[in-house]
Amino acid sequence: MTTTTGTEASSAGSAAQRERRKRILDATIALASEGGFDAVQMRTVADDAEVALGTLYRYFPSKIHLLVSALDREFERAERRTAELAVPGDTPHERVMFILGRTTAALQKSPLLTEAMVRAFMFADASVAGEIHQVGTRLITMISRAMTGSPYHSQATEEEAAIVRVISDVWLAALVGWVTGRTTAEDVEKQIDVAVRLLLR
């Protein structure tokens, strides 16, 4: 098993390899943005990224790995953009809603991309555990930061951690509902707001 994996995936390997990896993820995101999950076809991704199909599979062992990795990269970028900023809002409720609201709005601007990534995330099986955990951790970190209001990793209590997990569950469920057309965009916001209000009181 020589495949790059996990945390240091994007920094491992030669410059050419990092470049290939980037091209693959770029192509993935472009295709997903235009046509959603179904439009991300492995042959097309390989062509667009100018790598052979076999190479694509060497970097990402399945379509699901590929899309979840793309999701992780997007999250990582969003994280980096806002890591050192303090979250505005006077109460935990306000701050959490600010963060989730902004993230949700961003996702709703590219519905097809979101559909592709969310469906991959939900369909992932045990073999994608590493990537899934990575994304889950980022999500938890993001919400925790918003709750405490500090950009630094202040140690959360057991109870706070539990609350954060519940919020992330609700957020994902709402997102799935929206992606599959069962729920409107405003409903997502409202569902989260209700959950956060119930939990942070």
Add this chain to the structure above:
Amino acid sequence: MTTTTGTEASSAGSAAQRERRKRILDATIALASEGGFDAVQMRTVADDAEVALGTLYRYFPSKIHLLVSALDREFERAERRTAELAVPGDTPHERVMFILGRTTAALQKSPLLTEAMVRAFMFADASVAGEIHQVGTRLITMISRAMTGSPYHSQATEEEAAIVRVISDVWLAALVGWVTGRTTAEDVEKQIDVAVRLLLR
């Protein structure tokens, strides 16, 4: 579009058709129980149910429809078995945990069947909205009954309904984690317990 669909799916059509539908779902559940999502292959289901592949697709337009319909039938049966019984427990928390705990335990007895159904449920796209909604409604009803403690549909308040939805989100998320090997069986129980405690206080 003559396909049987939605609520009255199992009662519509001739006796022979109901019989075919039943055979198909039986075969689906048998295969899923033995080998999970991947073992439910459309050709095999058709063979086992003794219908042609085309007929299978007339009844269920995709593998996902098929599995979600199977999930719905299982839920419906569970519902019927317990519809008129009062839920034991002195507090909403106890009652909700009783119901979810028992259901979770039942699902954990057939891990592969559960894996197949849960993954189909989470992967479903907009075309499965009807079946998904059906299952979601059953789930909500079940939890509501447990919360109020009455077998009858006492009108829930806005707030109660919101709580129920959050609980069902958490339950599904925990189930997904378990199905994909990210979480142990006890964790599922614990996660739900924490969420219910946070919400019902």
Add this chain to the structure above:
DNA sequence: ACAGAGGGTAGAACGTGTTTCAATTCTACA
């Protein structure tokens, strides 16, 4: 210089979900 190894490429091949179609059987109704 050279052999070997590892990654890359092109393309065929395989498995399974889905579609299609001609032929047959069933069902409802005049």
Add this chain to the structure above:
DNA sequence: TGTAGAATTGAAACACGTTCTACCCTCTGT
């Protein structure tokens, strides 16, 4: 009873994720 239309069948074909094969570069250690 006869017949039109719907449902079912069997089998082939298609699409796309995934795997496999044969070959080519480019390094690296001797």
